[in-house]
Amino acid sequence: GPSDEPTPVIRLNQIGHYPASEKVAIVMKKAESDAFHVVSKETGNPVFEGNLVKVTSSTVPERETWKADFSSVTAPGMYHIQIDGVGSSHPIMISESPYDGLLSAVLKGFYFQRASTALDSAVAGKWARAAGHPDDQVYVHASAASPTRPAETVIAAPKGWYDAGDYNKYIVNSGISMGTMLSLYEDFPDYFSKSSWDIPESSNALPDLLDEILWNLDWMAEMQDPEDGGVYHKLTTAKFAGMVMPEKATAKRYVVQKSTAAALDFAAVMAQAARVMKDFPVLEKRSKEWQAQAEAAWTWAMANPHQLYEQEKMNEQHDPDITTGAYGDSQLQDEWIWAACELYLNTGEERYLEKLPDASAISFTVPSWSNVAWLGYYSLLRHADKKTSLAPLVTALTGTLEAVGDEWLTQMEGTAFHSVMGKDPKDFVWGSNAVAANQGVALIQLYKLKGQSAHLSAAKANLDYLLGRNATGYCFVTGFGAQSPMHPHHRISEADGVKEPIPGLLVGGPNPGQQDGCNYPSGVFDESYVDHVCSYASNEITINWNAPMAYLIGAMVAMEP
Ligand code: 9MR
Numbered sequence: 428g429p430s431d432e433p434t435p436v437i438r439l440n441q442i443g444h445y446p447a448s449e450k451v452a453i454v455m456k457k458a459e460s461d462a463f464h465v466v467s468k469e470t471g472n473p474v475f476e477g478n479l480v481k482v483t484s485s486t487v488p489e490r491e492t493w494k495a496d497f498s499s500v501t502a503p504g505m506y507h508i509q510i511d512g513v514g515s516s517h518p519i520m521i522s523e524s525p526y527d528g529l530l531s532a533v534l535k536g537f538y539f540q541r542a543s544t545a546l547d548s549a550v551a552g553k554w555a556r557a558a559g560h561p562d563d564q565v566y567v568h569a570s571a572a573s574p575t576r577p578a579e580t581v582i583a584a585p586k587g588w589y590d591a592g593d594y595n596k597y598i599v600n601s602g603i604s605m606g607t608m609l610s611l612y613e614d615f616p617d618y619f620s621k622s623s624w625d626i627p628e629s630s631n632a633l634p635d636l637l638d639e640i641l642w643n644l645d646w647m648a649e650m651q652d653p654e655d656g657g658v659y660h661k662l663t664t665a666k667f668a669g670m671v672m673p674e675k676a677t678a679k680r681y682v683v684q685k686s687t688a689a690a691l692d693f694a695a696v697m698a699q700a701a702r703v704m705k706d707f708p709v710l711e712k713r714s715k716e717w718q719a720q721a722e723a724a725w726t727w728a729m730a731n732p733h734q735l736y737e738q739e740k741m742n743e744q745h746d747p748d749i750t751t752g753a754y755g756d757s758q759l760q761d762e763w764i765w766a767a768c769e770l771y772l773n774t775g776e777e778r779y780l781e782k783l784p785d786a787s788a789i790s791f792t793v794p795s796w797s798n799v800a801w802l803g804y805y806s807l808l809r810h811a812d813k814k815t816s817l818a819p820l821v822t823a824l825t826g827t828l829e830a831v832g833d834e835w836l837t838q839m840e841g842t843a844f845h846s847v848m849g850k851d852p853k854d855f856v857w858g859s860n861a862v863a864a865n866q867g868v869a870l871i872q873l874y875k876l877k878g879q880s881a882h883l884s885a886a887k888a889n890l891d892y893l894l895g896r897n898a899t900g901y902c903f904v905t906g907f908g909a910q911s912p913m914h915p916h917h918r919i920s921e922a923d924g925v926k927e928p929i930p931g932l933l934v935g936g937p938n939p940g941q942q943d944g945c946n947y948p949s950g951v952f953d954e955s956y957v958d959h960v961c962s963y964a965s966n967e968i969t970i971n972w973n974a975p976m977a978y979l980i981g982a983m984v985a986m987e988p
Contacts, residue, residue, distance in 0.1 A: 433507070433909065434514030437495075438844065441517050441895035441908035443525025445987070446501040449884050450521075451845050453896055454479055454493040458512025463495045468505035468518065475500045479510075484843040486852055487951060492843045517895070517909040524987075529907055530980045531624035532931030536973050537608075537639050538626045539919070539929045540588040542596065542646070542673070550627055553925050559673020560594060561585055562646075562680060565662060569745035570684035575654045582682065584662055587646030590752065591969035592917040594676050595663040598650055599736075599754040599796055600971050601643055602692025606765070606802040607794075607868070607974035609699045611981050612636050613809060614875065618985035633707060644700055647693060648720060650682065656723030657685035658693040660736045663751045670960075672922045683749055686736040690728040691762035692799065697721035698769035699806065718773060725766060732759075754796060760784075761792075761800035768803030772810050786823035791831045793865045795858075796971050805872050825876055832873040832882050835866070839885060843953075846892035847885055852939075855952040857964055860903050860936030863889045864975035871982045883986075890979055898953035899937060904976070905968070906930025914960045916967040921960050932968035933976040940964060 439452040454463070457479060465475040479493035495508060503523060508516040539546070539554060543562055548555035562585040572578040587596045588604070612619045612634070619636045623629050628638035650659050659682035668676035698721040705714035738753040756762070763782040771779035794801050804824050811821040835847045842849035847870070848863035856862065870886035873879075895902040895910070902908020905915055905928040912934045913927070914920075920928035939952045945961040948954065956965045 431515075433517045435900045435910065436513060437508055437510065437516035438896045438900055439508070439516055439519060440891040441902040441910070442529055443520035443522050445525060446503060446521055446523065448498070448887055450496070450498045450500065450519075451888075451891065451896070452495040452497070452508055452516060453482070453844050454495055454510065454513065455491075456513060457491075457493055458510070460511050462511070463497075464509045465497045465500050465506050465519075466509050466515070468507060473509070474502070474506070482843055482845070483841065484849075485841040486849065487843055487953070490843060494845060524984075526980050526984050529904065529931075530977070530984050532906060533904065533933070533973060533977045533980060534636065534639065534931070535624050535626065536929070536931035536933075536968075536977075537588055537642075537970065539931070540970060541642055542587050542589055542594070543585040547627070550625060553927075554919075554923060554929055556672060556919070556923060557674040559676060560680070562587075562596075562662065565680045565682055568681040568683040568749070570741045570749075571659055571682055573652060573654065573657075576652060582649070584646055584649035584682065586642050587662070588643045588970050589673075592915065592963060592967045593667050593751065594673060594918065595661060595751050596646060597661040597663075597752060597754050598647065598658055598689040599660070599686075599692050599756065600752075600969070601647060602689075602696055603794060603796050603799055603802065604970040604974040605640060605643060605647070605696045606699060606799065607971075607978050608636065608640050609696070609703050610802070610805060610809075611978045612640070613699070613703050613806075615981065615985035619981070632709060637704060637707070640700070644696070644717070647696060648717070650689075651693065651720055651724060652685065656690070656720075656727035657731065658689040658724055658727070660684050660686040660689045661751070661754070663749060665747045666750050668918065670918050670921045672919065675922075676918075681749070684736060684741055685727075685731070685734060687728050687732055687734045687759055688736060688754075688756050688762050690724040690731070690734075691759065691766040694721040694724040694728065694766040695762075695769045695799070695803065697724065698766070698773050702769070702773050721766075721770060721773075725770060728763075728766070735759075756797040758797070761798050765799040765803035768807050772806060783820065786819040789820070789823045789827050791827050791869070793854075793862055793869065794975075795861070795865070801869070808872065808876060828869065828873045829877065832870055832885070835870070836881055836885055839888065844892055844896050844898065846888040846896065848889050848892045848897075849953060852952040855937050855939055855955070857938050857940060857942065858935045858969065858972050859938055860893055860933055861969075861972040861975055863892055863936070864933070864972070864979050867979040868975050868982075871979070886979065887983065890983065893933070893976065893979075897937075898951070899956045901956065901958065903934050903936055904930075905932045905934070912958045912966060914958050914966065916960050916963040931973075933972045934966050934968055935972060936965060938965045
């Protein structure tokens with residue numbers, strides 16, 4: 428009967444926990460009793476009784492929540508929480524491998540974003556589709572004209588991942604996505620050299636993670652003008668396409684203006700790719716080419732340090748107007764830092780270090796598409812032992828990360844959902860779920876450096892947040908969880924005629940900016956989410972949000988307790 432329906436009032440990770448993990452549910456409403464029970468699904472018997480503890484949230488004081496800590500339940504199995512007068516929760520899984528299916532799906536999410544290819548039903552199942560966007564005839568936009576490539580010159584730049592719910596391919600946003608995915612491999616090579624999740628290349632000699640990265644790298648490599656080393660900011664149609672399948676979205680595609688941000692992000696990615704891939708015999712030669720491309724992009728950026736991508740200004744000067752995503756950034760210090768770190772690690776050339784701040788000026792910022800400094804710093808820390816000349820900087824980076832991690836541990840206690848995400852309403856930007864995931868990535872970097880389990884636990888708390896322990900009650904990955912987005916702002920999911928959205932995609936999440944003007948159920952910062960296709964500001968999916976999610980889950984699985 429209806430009384431058996433789980434109550435959404437009990438918020439928890441809807442996917443699962445390792446036996447040894449901290450396990451917490453947050454209850455939004457309470458009856459008289461403080462008691463809660465964890466009940467075994469198999470036997471129907473209670474296995475644990477605990478007390479709800481009132482949470483004092485500093486950010487939404489008027490909202491009352493209670494914490495149910497059931498960490499002491501460790502036996503693998505299926506459970507639910509039962510609270511008299513409140514109801515029973517969504518199912519809870521405790522398992523030695525709670526995230527394997529989720530990880531495969533989130534990584535396969537990148538395969539589903541592939542441009543220029545048909546997806547075969549043997550691999551894509553009911554989400555099989557025809558090929559679209561061959562991108563073998565892409566036009567040089569007037570803003571990108573050069574002596575050797577005047578406007579309307581035709582170039583080819585096939586493959587790549589679609590950025591998001593739209594079909595364009597943006598270098599800046601591919602930058603952070605690729606950096607994060609390459610770091611996942613670089614941090615956990617033992618796990619990811621063997622791990623496979625059914626993509627067309629699964630039976631070749633390369634790890635699936637690198638094959639997937641190569642799909643986008645092959646596109647990126649074509650975005651550099653071989654003549655001068657400059658990199659086009661994006662490959663795009665003039666306007667966003669309608670909500671149609673890729674093969675129906677056939678408007679003319681352009682490469683537009685070269686930008687300094689694109690050149691530096693490109694340089695960082697190509698350098699990191701060269702380093703990560705060079706030891707595979709089939710990639711040895713291309714790794715040298717990527718390194719050369721990285722250096723050429725750096726040289727171009729040094730000669731053109733202020734080529735900002737300002738779309739409106741560009742449209743005043745050139746036709747046709749380009750109105751797709753801008754990824755415009757006016758602060759490039761962090762892009763210099765990232766590219767400098769990757770190139771320095773590959774070459775040992777001190778000139779790159781001139782772009783890094785003094786050790787005393789290091790501060791922490793959570794990575795985002797417009798702020799990539801710490802991608803470079805993570806790489807430095809990863810390889811620190813090989814470069815003793817970096818000692819003062821490495822000490823400063825480690826100390827900074829430690830201070831941030833410890834501050835987050837304290838702040839977590841004052842959040843409504845027992846996660847780092849929630850400590851500050853300002854974290855709830857467009858794509859806030861990626862802020863949560865990138866906080867998790869930072870905590871994992873810290874855990875790798877210092878080995879303190881509290882930092883790993885805090886990373887897992889943000890994963891719990893993303894998988895359902897949050898103010899919306901949604902598990903934010905399509906296809907996963909008891910309450911999951913069904914209507915992401917994603918052209919393929921909307922147009923393919925399949926009821927279920929493409930699985931394994933992280934939606935943007937709560938965003939009180941509500942720039943899409945859709946009808947949201949709430950304006951409170953962490954409730955400001957709507958599962959409607961209209962909502963590109965809270966319910967779109969992107970590669971730069973999926974990448975830190977893949978990293979966070981991938982790290983958990985690779986470091987399996
Ligand atoms: O993720 C981007 C977000 O940080 C910006 O505030 C927003 C508006 O400029 O754009 C977002 O990026 C979108 C991009 O421009 C086009 N593809 C979809 C992206 C996610 O909505």
